[in-house]
Ligand SMILES: [Zn+2]
């Protein structure tokens with residue numbers, strides 16, 4: 001029996017991919033039908049596997065279409081960095097033709113958590129077996145964000161917390177490196193230029209009670225890094241201690257000295273209050 005189904009891809013019509021889901025890497029058996037060219041058509045042996053793949057296809061139609069064309073380089077070209085940060089990792093790996101292998105110690109000796117070698121369509125990512133499960137996805141995504149059709153070899157460092165997050169810049173979503181301590185919502189705030197994107201923790205504020213008035217904010221502190229800024233000095237993580245309209249930038253070492261000073265100051269305040277007879 002001959003069938004002509006125009007929606008089948010060339011891979012499916014050549015019997016190289018499942019006619020149900022388009023997968024070319026599942027266990028398959030002949031359907032009994034032939035394409036107009038005479039090739040046997042195949043379908044996943046396991047109906048559950050086929051159904052699961054179809055549901056992924058439905059969720060990511062563009063990905064399914066790209067895979068049907070079987071050109072990782074085409075898929076790579078049309079993937080945005082936002083896609084790389086949101087599409088399930090397993091799907092990205094399959095689409096870009098990348099396999100992941102675990103290694104023991106060969107990367108950590110160089111301070112790396114993961115390494116990619118190869119090009120779109122034929123690349124291998126090595127990750128340390130000791131890398132916590134929670135870190136694996138972001139290491140793999142960080143590596144995939146740099147893959148290209150040209151053969152390359154590069155690593156992602158272990159000592160630097162790697163986190164690729166989407167950020168809005170001038171109306172576009174890009175993927176940026178964001179330190180693990182950053183709680184800033186880079187998507188909610190649309191920066192005009194990449195230079196304007198900065199990392200920040202939440203602000204902690206010291207409130208001061210007053211006689212006959214509400215508590216007043218006295219001073220606040222947060223951690224900040226203008227990673228993409230033009231000022232070299234403020235690209236590294238610095239503490240910003242802000243009082244009214246003055247912001248003081250401190251290195252972590254200076255902030256430690258400042259914290260010791262605050263403790264001494266607090267003891268002095270407590271002693272003064274004790275002299276007034278009010279505090280234990
Ligand atoms: Zn299938």
Ligand SMILES: [Zn+2]
Pocket residue numbers: 177178179182183184186198199200
């Ligand atoms: Zn950030």
